[in-house]
Amino acid sequence: MRLVVVLHAHLPWVKASEPWTVEERWLHEALWESYLPALEVVERLGSEGVKAPITLSLSPTLLAMWGDATLRARFDDHLSAVAALAERVLSGTVRAHYRVLLERARAIWGSHGVGLGRAFGELNRRGRLELITTTATHGLLPALAPRAEAIDAQLGLGRDLFERATGVCPSAMWLPECAIDAEVERALARLDVAVTVVAEHASRFARPDPGKLGGGPTPLVSPHGVVMMPRHRAATLAVWSPTTGYPGDGCYREFHRDVGHEREHVGPFGRGTMTGLKPYRVDGGTYDPAAGEARAHHDADDLLDRLCREAAPLTLMAFDAELFGHWWHEGWVFLEHLLRQAGSRGVDVVTLTEAAGRGAWPVAEPAASTWGRGGDSRTWLGPTTAGHWRLVHGAWDLARRAWRDGSDAAASVSRAALLLQASDWPFLIDGRGSAAYARARVAELVAAADGRRAVAEPFEEDLVELWVGSSRSRVVPSSPGEGSPCADS
Structure with a gap:
């Protein structure tokens, strides 16, 4: 069977006139918890000869913030402040754990920070991942239909900005919120976008009915020739859901209990705000990094077992990239183990465009849809x-x-x-x-x-x-x- 893993990395433009705003900290936390570990894991797998390429979408606003000199300097200050705070307020194995994470982030940032977009672009050229992009500012395209030229501008400008930042010409594009309708489908064709990701029900309720692919949703070719690759909802929710999915296990690190909520003196962060330092487990106990890592390996093996039992010819899982490392602290441990073990379980990890090109998919018009609550634009x-x-x-x-x-x-x-x-x-x-x-x-x-x-x-x-x-x-x-x-x- 084939497995496609798509991660979509995006934040809105949050640069402020002064440092230490809550919104800029969204960027800084995602950098050291999610984006830099992504680069580290992909580089490590590639250097060890593990061929399991994920597909990573980088938004133009995110790339612009990575390239902004002021925000890069503020991230340096942020890392230093978090490291100092960790030494002061944490203890034992939790302090040692965060010390290692922050030192690794500092090292990767020191090697690639000035050209982070180009570093990912180089991994794309080496075949270690597939790099794609999304619209210029993550515009919800169906909502722009009254100004159809705005849809084209979002797509075309997004692609051109991405090329300039990474050196990569993407053949696929991520639709913000996986939002598709007939007007957006025509715009994708006008812009020569070959492949995109849609929600599962975009295929389930397509016309004419494309049928099922081994019990899962079927990729389809739109009336104007764009390959629509549907996300496998059940497989994705096994990973995504904090209540019924893997991240809700009691031994994982708890996201919402941050030292900034409990300490009077947390440096420039301010009391009552997130610092990124979270010393507790989901079940309330003190976090044990070794137990969290072991559980992540177990859950990755469990997902591979589930995929093998279902034996679907193709499964596409799509996530916000920030799930891994930021929201789910052990997420990159989980994903790295899954990618390492997939081949030995008979699971072939392929890129989005590779999977799209391997089938003679039925022609059908995708149902207007999004991911998220209700599966529509509500x-x-x-x-x-x-x-x-x-x-x-x-x-x-x-x-x-x-x-x-x-x-x-x-x-x-x-x-x-x-x-x-x-x-x-x-x-x-x-x-x-x-x-x-x-x-x-x-x-x-x-x-x-x-x-x-x-x-x-x-x-x-x-x-x-x-x-x-x-x-x-x-x-x-x-x-x-x-x-x-x-x-x-």
């Missing part, structure tokens, strides 16, 4: 977010008008309009946990779209003008900029 398009989308569409109109009028602020307005389209803001507003931050960011971006404040970053102005300021967003396939790795393909 999380992002509902009563709590209806007004948000009026702001999004209005900002896009202002950006297009600014280019037509030759405004000096056109690039700034366009960046604001693009950042407003991110699916993160309605997600946070709907979830309410970080709704205040999301509403404040939206207000800032609306002010920038109105010309009341400037947005000088992210994204290079030439590409912003290319995809927002011209009619090119409706003329495809695109011709990447001079020097692009796709220019000759």
Whole structure:
């Protein structure tokens, strides 16, 4: 059987004018807990001759933050502060465990931090993983349908930014929230996107019915020739769910009990905030790193046993990359063991595009769908977010008008309009946990779209003008900029 593991790495643009904001700490924690360990594991497996390539999607906003000099310097400070705090407030094996993790993160960052996107690109060129990308600012594409050229701009700009940051021309793209409908399917074809990932029910309820593939969802070819690879929901939830899946086991590290919630003096982090240092198990006891690692190996073996029993010809599991290491502390231990052992169990780990090219898939129109609650767009398009989308569409109109009028602020307005389209803001507003931050960011971006404040970053102005300021967003396939790795393909 074949197994495809797709990880999607994304955070919204969270750079702030001052350091130590909660939102910038999202980036810093994900860097040392998830992204740097990903690079470490893939490099280690490759150096040992383990051929089990995952597919990793890197969003353009994430790549832009990795490449930002100010944020890199702040990450250096963040690592130093966490390491000092760990020595002060932790003890015993837990302190030793975090010391090792932070030293390894520091070493990887020292080797690759300035060119982290290019480091992943080099692993792609060596065949150790498959690197793909997503839309420019993680825009929820079906919600942009009233401005169809915005869909093309999100896709085309995202691909071009990714190429510039990594040196890789992706043949597949990740759809934010796995959101697909007929308009998005046509846009993928216009942009020559060959493969994407969809939710399982996009295939289950496709028309005509594509049938099942060994009990699992069947990949399909859309009416305009894009291969739609459905996520296997049951296999994914075995790993993803903190209640019924592996991460809920009592001996794993508990995510929500952080020393920042319990200590008066946690340095620059501030009381009541996450520091990344969490010394407890899910069942409430003191965390035992050796027991957590052993359990991760056991659970990886259990998943391989389950896959072999079901004997489906193809299983695709797709996750947010931040699950591994950040949310589920032992996640990269689990995944590395799974990749090491897969071949000996008769499980062939292949990339997304390799799996897509190995079958003669039926032609069908995927059902409009997303992943997440309800399997539709209710999380992002509902009563709590209806007004948000009026702001999004209005900002896009202002950006297009600014280019037509030759405004000096056109690039700034366009960046604001693009950042407003991110699916993160309605997600946070709907979830309410970080709704205040999301509403404040939206207000800032609306002010920038109105010309009341400037947005000088992210994204290079030439590409912003290319995809927002011209009619090119409706003329495809695109011709990447001079020097692009796709220019000759």
